[in-house]
Amino acid sequence: MTAFTIDEVTIPADIADPGAADFIEAIELGNAVNAIGYGTTDMNYEPAEELPHFLNPHEPMTLLVARVDGRMAGRGIYETQSGDDADSAWLAAQVLPEFRGIGIGTALAEAVESMAASDGKSKALVYTPIPPMDGEQLTPPTGFGAVPRDHPDTRFLLARGYRLEQVERASRLALPLDGLADRLADAEQFSGADYALHYWDGRTPERWLESFALLATRMSTDAPSAGLEEPEDVWTVDRVIESDDRNARLSPRRRVVAAVEHLPTGGLVGFTVLSVPRHVARAVDQYATLVLREHRGHRLGMVLKVANLAHLERVAPGHPSVITFNAEENRHMLDVNESVGFTPIASESAWRKDLV
Template sequence: MSAIEITEVSIPETLDSPEAEEFLALVELRNAVNRHDSGSDDNVYTAAELLPGWQKTAFEPKRLFAARLDGRLVGRGIYETRTEEAADTAWMHVEVLPDARGHGVGEALARHLEAVALGEGRTRTIVYAPSWKRGGIRIPAPTGFGSVPAGTPEVRLLQTMGYRLEQVERGSRLALPAAGIAAVRRSAEEAAGPDYRVHTWAGPTPPEWREDIAHLLTRMSTDAPTAGLEEPEDPWTVERLLEDEALEASSPRTPVVTAVEHVPSGRLVGFTEFTVPAEPERTVAQEDTIVLREHRGHRLGLLLKAANLQWLEEVSPGHPAIITYNAEENRHMLDVNERLGFEPFVYEGAWRKDLAG
């Protein structure tokens, strides 16, 4: 019988320190898994791009675990939590090299992460698991939107461990350069009218907008549809925003942001963000997009995304594509994406388990 060993990995302060070796090996493992499963480099990141996210311990604690099969490094597990209002929830993610699957490594990692959650007093775990198979027998999401394939290894494991499917997310890809964006923006601006004004920046948030961006980031956790996951509020403050941006400043990726101001109030009521790799041949990641509920109905989501596509072409042209993820029931945002030319490339299940004490 094969021997599986799971150990926790220290997060290095810098990538050139001696203790960075195992972290670097797990970044390579992550990228190998993503290349194999997706058939592309769209979701491949460098260690320098990923390290800042692991160093955000004050507000987004994460723990990293390595799995070895007969002494060989073959898998990794991610355990992520929050503080304060969200302290009851843990998010888990497991990746195993293709040639090491079928030996129980994924289950061993998942059960280890659950044991960590129980030990910390968490009462709920959430897993987002991509399912690349198309067609066949499907398991519908209880929201009525989307489905995942029945009988695939990731679905069988989650069901065996007592997880229930709550939501399906769609991964979408837009090939660049996108056609007709100027016309889309003009029509959205006409619908929005003079009460709304667009602002753009690349890099950290301008000081005058920090409070508004912190408020919008908090609302991301309450306004976006989370179905039966019941994801908790994730509060942001200016202090947290400054810490986040200070850490991300060491990343070679650049935030490219468009926000919309409600002119009568002088407050930002929506924003959208890309994180852009330095190399023009690499894919851009779409991060948060939000329009406050009380300002919806003015085509501000379409305006934000069209304007940010134009801004991207000004500050960092030449990238091949953008990828983004949205809940299948978030029909408004999917309509916006489809209008811009995004096409689906993967669906992932969002699974929940309530832990017994």
Template sequence: MTFTIVEPQVPAPEGSADAARFTGSIDVRNAVENEPFGTGEELSFQPEELLPQWSDPAEPKRLLVAEIDGRVVARGLTETRSAPGWPVCYVSVQVLPEARGLGIGSALLDRIEAGARAEGRTRLLAWVAVPPLDGPSLPSPTGFGSVPEAASSTGFLLRRGWRLEQVERASRYPLPEGLGDLEQRVAETLERSGGVYRVHAWAGRTPPEWREHLAALRTRMTTDAPSAGLEDPEDVWTVDRLLEAEESDAASPRTTLTAVVEHVPSGALVGYNQLSVPAERHRPVHQEDTLVVREHRGHRLGMLLKVANLLELQRRDPGHPSVLTYNAEENRPMLDVNEALGFVPIGYEGAWRKDLV
């Protein structure tokens, strides 16, 4: 069985072969993302939800697809940053189960590595979900978590010179039907803070008075969150970049809910949480960033942010079944918050690195 690798234009004219290839690549993504966790369609996204991300000039992307008899059976996705000298290329290679063992994954990764070298990138990073398998496991260098040695991705990446740096936990929170418990948690946490902090929340674009603050927090997210040996560099957000990203987000049918904590004496925002909400209420919500800057930790602000945004979600768009999130397995403070709220683990993924120098 032979395959061909194509680099489609994204975005592509509606009804074109490349538009169909993009849709096919999302079908591959959804099948492979859901497979290790046995979560049905919970981790799936629709093409129209992901397409707007390709318009963000700060985060250029490249897509490769592998086809057999005209059908997309695999995809290779890369993302980097437009900042001069940016060293990292973020990589995803996904192959449908029925197309594995044909050399497609290797061919895609060969093309990706060659392209990254040509662009002057010196480091590849990839996050790969793994199924729960019996037998020996490869421990994370952080001392927290492991991936099964029997997982096909483990052997594949090791043979190609990658190394495991971190393990992340995927968790699910079943949303309650009422607001009472969430409202009580917000009130209790604010009371314990002694009136020093205040919560703000909004849907969609950031209000003008908070744009500079949120851009600074988005930058801090890239330095303050645990990244183990991945050495993800500081990714600077400006107000202009924030506005461009929100312009792209506005083209998606999903809605972003943002909750922030203001330090009242200084007037500065010191933490934020974001939820990505699908239009269809039978689908789960995805929790994106949660950050409390280092100098304001220890005041239960992580709990406050999460509960405040869950409350905002239930007020604005009730009826979604659950919230899904990912956290580094060594990030015990945030996992403590999640577990106290009622998040339960549904699976794990390895964070891998390969140096090109």
């Protein structure tokens, strides 16, 4: 049997630090594995873009790497939330194709699951792309989407006691998009005079810090998470400021935001974020999009999507596309995206394992 070692990677304070080489290589390894699963490199992130996530004190992460004869062959990730009552762990175990079948994936999975168990977590969650293939399909309890039952990744997760809970669709929108102004005008006319759009690029304006903290918290409870039972992720004004500071200091990406205010109450009731890479040839990521439940039915999701695409063309034009993810059962948001012009390109499966 081929021998391998597993070690923890020290997360650098800055991507330019002399000791950042292992972190950089581990991120590039993850990109290579993800590109196989998604069938595209559009979801790849530069190491400098990933670093702020690994330095987030509210979502602490541990990075492991496996090596064969000194060469990095796989990586494992353990992520959780801060706070004594945090009960969930988000895990990953990824191995380069040429090193599969020798036990590295199993060893990495056992390592990160042991971390979760030692920390008293009650469940482990795994998000992973599994490419389509012919044959029997495994459908989650939602009844929407499927993964091939005989794919090695499916078999691996099932054998480790995970159950498929949800399938998310990755979609691409080609840019530039014609007719944005007309689309926005039509959506705003339907929404009515009680709502007003606001835009920013980068830091959250002081005026909206409290509203944005509420929206970010509700993102963790209002978005469909099926049987994953994703825990509430509480945001405060201080956390919004800290996140903005960390991204401004470390991330080469720009946050392009559109939000909608409910004029009678003066608070934000919806938002959407585009994460823009520095290289114009790369795709833009659609991050969170949310309209509070109590304000749905006014076509605000369409208003926000179209408004922020127009905002993107004003502040960061020239990117080839936007990539977004939505739960397959979230038909309302899929309808919005499809009407704008998004088309499906890949899927991501979400799995759960109860640890206690």
